Amino acid sequence: MATISLNRVTKSYGDIQVIPPMDLEIEDGEFVVLVGPSGCGKSTTLRMIAGLETVSTGALSIGDREVTTLRPGLRNCAMVFQSYALYPHMSVRDNIGYGMKVRGVPKADAAAAIENAARILNLTDYLDRKPAALSGGQRQRVAIGRAIVRDPDVFLFDEPLSNLDAKLRVEMRVEIKQLHRRLKTTMVYVTHDQVEAMTMADRVVVLRDGVVEQAADPITLYEKPANAFVAEFIGAPSMNMLEGHIAQRGDGLCFTGPQGLEFDIPAARVAALAPLAGQACLLGIRPEHTNEAEGGIGVAVDVDDIEPLGPHTLVVGHVGSRKFTGQARADTATRPGSRVTIQFDPDKLHFFRASDGAAVR
C-alpha cells in the first residue's frame, strides 16, 4: 500500500514533449482512473510510474521512496497489460507463480498464494492449462492473478478490458472493483472509455495532450466539469455545445444563440455569470436534460437520425454547424430530415468562456 506522487514529471521523445510538467498525488488505497482520448499520454504516464519508461525531468515517488530512476523490478508495482502479456509456454499455475519462483518464495507458500489467487479469480479448474487454451476473459484473470500474488504496493492497469467483448467487460469491471475493495491497495487504471472510468474510479483524472484537465470524483466531473473538454468527454451521449453570446437585459442576463434561440438566464445564476456579460460563450446542454416538446425554452434541431434505445429515443441532428443530440419519447414520430424543437431544462445548463473553454458557474 502506498501513495504515488508525481512532481513536475515530464516525458519527451526526442524534441517532442508528450507530457508537459505533470503534478499528481494519488492517495494510499485510492482507485484512480486516467482517462482521455487515444494518444493523450495515459499509457506513457502509467509506464513512467511502473518504470518501463524513463522520466525526462521531474520526480516520482511511491510511498515514501523516491523512485524516479529506480528500475521497474524494485518499485514493487504489479502491472496488467491490455494484451495480457502471459508467458505462453507456461501453465496458468506457472504463469501466476513465476515471479515468486524467481524471488525464491518457499514452494509451500507459493502454492498457497497461487491457490488463493485462483480461488478469488475463479481459475481453480484451469491451473494446468496453457494460456492458448483459455478465453480472453480467463487470460486477463491470469494476468490479474499474477499481479495479486506479487502483493504489490500499487496495481497498474493499462486498458485491461479493451480486448474483451462488451458483456465480459462489464463483468470484469465489477470483479476488479471487488478486488480493490478486498485488497484496499492503491490502483491506477488507464482507459479511454469514460464509462469504465466513471463506474470504477474513486477519482478520475482526465488527460488531454498530457495535461491534467480535471481530477475529481465521477459525480463532480459530471456535474461540475472544469471546462468544455471535460464536459464533452464525460457523459454519453456527449454534451451538446452551442455558440452564443451573453448580454445584460434589465437586472438579469440573457443568452442569444443560433436559430433564434434566446432566453433569460435563471435568476439564481445571474451573479455567477455576470463576468460573461457582453462576451461570446459556449452553452452546454446534456442530452439527458432535454426532451422533444413545443413551448418552453427550446432550440430548433435539424434531425439527421433517430436512435431508439428502448426507454427513450435519441434525436441526433444539428443546430447550424454544431451537432446536437436530444432525447425524445420512445414512441416519437419524428423522422430524419424534419426540424423539431428540443426543449431543455434551464437550471441544468453549463456555460463556458469561448476564449479558453473554462467553465463559469
Place this chain on the structure above:
Amino acid sequence: MSVRDLKGKRGWLAFAGCFAWFAFTLFPLYWVAITSFKTPPDVVGGPTYLPFIDFQPSLNAWRDLFSGVRGEFYSNFWSSAIVAVSSAVFATLLGTMAAYALVRFPFRVRLVSGLVFFAVAMGGFLLGRDVLDFPPATASIIAFCVALALSVLVNRFNLPGKVMNNDDIVFWFVSQRLFPPIVVAFALFLLYSEMGKMGLKMTDTYGGLTLAYIAFSLPIVVWLMRDFIAALPLEVEEAALVDNVPQWRIFFGIVLPMARPGLIATFVITLAFTWNEFLFALFLTNSEWQTLPVLIAGQNSQRGDEWWAISAAALVAIIPMIVIAGLLGRLMRSGLLSGAVK
C-alpha cells in the same frame, strides 16, 4: 486455390508434374544408395538400376567402411559430429544473445570510433612486427586489444561524424559473409599457424575448428534470430521486468522458450553448414580432427574411382542430417506464441 481443388485431367497433370519433379530430385539419392550396395563389377559394367533384378546387392562396401580399411572413418565421423554440433549450439546461443541485444537495446557506434579501431589495429600490428620486432601473432593480439579499448573509449565522446545504429551493426555482421570463404580460410590458417608458434596450438584442434565455425556461422544466426525475436511481444518481457525478474532469466526463461521455433530452425540451418563445411576443415585440420566431408572428398584421390565405397561414405554423411531435420522439424511448428497476447 490449391492442387487439391484441381479436378479430373488437370488434377492428374499436376500430380504427374509433381511426381516427375519428385523423382528427378530424389534420383541422385537413390543412385547413391544402390551404388553403395553394388560390387565393383556392377558399378563399372554399365548402369544397373534395380537391386535383386539388375544386380545382386552386397554389403562389401559397408563392411570395408566400418572395418576401417579406408582410413579412420570412425574418428572422422566423431570429429565431424562433435565439431558440428557443438559449434552449431554455441553459434546459435551466442548469435541469439547478440540478436536479442540488437532488437531490444539501441546501440550507437560512431564512425570515428570504427576508423580508430581500424587504424590502431593495423598500425599497431605493423608497428609491433616491423619496428618492435614482436612475433606477428603477439603483435596482432596486442594491437587488437589496444584498438578495441581505444575505440570503445572514443565512442563515449561526443565526436562529429556519422553515428551508426543497430541496423548498421547487423549489416556489418552480415557483411562478413560477403567475403569469399577461401580468403577467410587462408587468413585463418595463417593466424592459426602464427598462434601455434606462440605455443597455442590451433590448427587441427577441436578449439581451432570450432571457433572458426562459430565465427563464420554467427552472421547468419544474428540475421535470422533478429527477425524471430523482433516478432516476440514486448509486453511479455515488460511484465517480467515489472515482476522483478532479472534480465538474464527473462532471456533464458521467457525469450528463448518463446523463440523456440526460430531457434530450432536457425540451429538446423547452422548445423547443416557446420556438418557439411569443407573448405575450413581442409585448411585447418589434417589428421586428428579431420571431418567427414574432407574424408569423402579424399577418397577419390586416394584410391581411385571406387564409387561403391564413396557412396557408402556419402550416405553416412547424409543420414544424420535427414534424421535431425526429421526430429527437429516437429519442434519447429509455430503457434507457440498463441495465448501470450490477444
